[in-house]
Amino acid sequence: MNMKNSFNNKLQQTIQLLESTFTTHNPNEIFLSFNGGKDCTVLLDIIDKLLQNAEHQNYDLNCIYVRPTEPFQEIDEFVDKCEQHYNTEIRVMQGAIKEVLQRICHENPSIRACIMGSRRTDPFCEKLSSIQETDPGWPKLTRVNPLLDWNCTDIWHYIKENSVPYCSLYDRGYTSIGDKTNTIPNPYLRYVSSSGEVAYLPAYQLKDADKHERAGRI
Incomplete structure (x- = not known):
């Protein structure tokens, strides 16, 4: 399939x-x-x-x-x-x-x-x-639990295909969001820009998402 x-x-x-x-x-x-x-x-x-x-x-x-x-x-x-x-x-x-x-x-x-x-x-x-x-x-x-068997790729596929709104934090490297006490940008999305500044790719670009989705939860 x-x-x-x-x-x-x-x-x-x-x-x-x-x-x-x-x-x-x-x-x-x-x-x-x-x-x-x-x-x-x-x-x-x-x-x-x-x-x-x-x-x-x-x-x-x-x-x-x-x-x-x-x-x-x-x-x-x-x-x-x-x-x-x-x-x-x-x-x-x-x-x-x-x-x-x-x-x-x-x-x-x-x-x-x-x-x-x-x-x-x-x-x-x-x-x-x-x-x-x-x-x-x-x-x-x-x-x-209607989404139980969905994976992270499925979620982002649906969002993109249906123009579903989503929180702006996902565009700043957050992949699994709790609150300010337990959530940081996902380190697997971290990169250094051409100007030398630390930045993060958007959540939907995370590779091996099901494995690393919660890497930003502390």
């Missing part, structure tokens, strides 16, 4: 999982976890296109940005940009992930599922299933 067919198969599987999720859940029972990163932005773009179909036009997506303690200003600005670009409200909630999930479930007891942009190359995600319940001790939710 060539690369194009492999990617198209992954995209179709993602769409099928999302279709099933929207068919089996009411709008108030589900939300998208959005952090302004490239993966969840691709997911938001796919969902936006899906919800424009006739059978889903009345489906209002709940979208929540769990804002870290020390976020990059560029991420905050990009989240605002996505609200405008996709004409959707992205609710900002501050705090640790577990605490925020508890608040979400307390405020809306109808919540049943969370759509996430996790991929197998993410920490602790290699054994995840596309549909999986939260671990013991966490708020009871179904985690829906």
Whole structure:
């Protein structure tokens, strides 16, 4: 199977999982976890296109940005940009992930599922299933992982093919973005310019991306 067919198969599987999720859940029972990163932005773009179909036009997506303690200003600005670009409200909630999930479930007891942009190359995600319940001790939710089998090349291919907006940090050598306390430009993208200054290539030029994508996380 060539690369194009492999990617198209992954995209179709993602769409099928999302279709099933929207068919089996009411709008108030589900939300998208959005952090302004490239993966969840691709997911938001796919969902936006899906919800424009006739059978889903009345489906209002709940979208929540769990804002870290020390976020990059560029991420905050990009989240605002996505609200405008996709004409959707992205609710900002501050705090640790577990605490925020508890608040979400307390405020809306109808919540049943969370759509996430996790991929197998993410920490602790290699054994995840596309549909999986939260671990013991966490708020009871179904985690829906439509991008689980995508790789970094797939993500950037989709972004480029569909003109998906992305945070400006990716053009400055950041490849996996957390917050200011744990993220630096990826050293594998570092180079010295003709004037002798240290600079970084954009994220989509990273070689062996699945191996080195998180080299900028500290």
